[in-house]
Amino acid sequence: MDKNMIKEFIAKRVAKMLKDGDVVNLGIGMPTLVANYLPEGANIFLQSENGFIGVGPAPEQGKENMNIVNAGGQCVTILPGGVFFDSATSFSIIRGGHVDMTVLGALQVDEKGNLANWMIPGKMVPGMGGAMDLVTGAKKVTIAMEHTAKGAHKILKQCTLPLTAAHQVDYIVTEMGFMEVTKEGIVLREINPEFTVEEVQAATEATLIIPEDMVQMEV
């Protein structure tokens, strides 16, 4: 799979997790692609932390409105039934447990469910934006990312970068598999048939738990 196919594969698998009525916040970058594969016929309420629910697709060229942007500052649209609100209301939704799932990328994630995705000391200090609140407050936290960073492990026994939040990650979706973070460790629930268990383990620093009922990952 090339880069774009990997992103599409991951986004499609994440989208399959979403149910009618879910309130979902998609992070900037690959998680945004999930919006392209939402289950048909389901009302999924996409929340944007800058202040609205009902994020729609990018507007046609020439119809952009600079006052309707997503959390990455890009012009978007608002769907029928959508609603605008201020930042305190937005984070009441986020921190207060009213978001069913948040989907974010990661620099590192570990077997305790710790997540690091907001800074690399001495290199990249962009700020956490809404990420810490999202990871702390959302009912389910799903990490959507490539399994490794050009071969370097990202799924670790213990994160080494500054944390975004401790013990909050529920699921990890990569091009290699669908994983659940449990008290016992990271369970490989589904595996992409293009890879063997040995290959997935070799690309993962944390020791994966392989359940008897592991199935093929389908999108």
Added chain:
Amino acid sequence: MHKQITMEQAVDMVKDGMTIMVGGFLGCGNPHRIIDKLVEKGVKDLTLICNDTSFPEFGVGKMVVNKQFKKIMASHVGTNPETGRQMNEKETEVILIPQGTLAEQVRAGGAGLGGILTPTGVGTVVEEGKQKIELDGIEYLLERPLKADIAIIAAQTADKFGNLVYFGATRNFNHLMATAAEIVIAEVEEIVEVGELDPNHVVTPGIFVTHLVNGGAN
């Protein structure tokens, strides 16, 4: 009571060394006309409280490039490389705050609260130096309120009492900051007579807004 002032009068109210709140999110909902005039005036040594530092050529980001802040409190500065440069060179003190915490700190400042308890940041560098309080088995950080000498905010329409109506995603921090500063200047696209706004549609009550500037249509 006469709240409408000229752009020049508005800009004159911002003095060197003040703490200033600026509404907006990545420039969306920034009071762009006032910001442009503040860049021209070159007022300096300000402490900025804003969600982010926008982009170098857009909104409040221009004031960063013009080196007008000695301290910046924001949730995100990654879209403006100049903020990162000033931070790394120790020219400007930058305090990064989780976005939801920042929103509640401003709200607490305006609402007369002594602080807020939030689980966000527990187990991260954000908890350093802060009091932790455990209630019903959950750890929270005590975050203190934020207030400012002056807030500059943006809205679509005001009536002459200062009641504000917003458009699109511009509400963000504007409504909150209107409550948390001594002087509150709202830059609006249009000022209408009292009675013309439907009270059901007003988001920010005019009593919070001390001054209005007609910035014209965006």
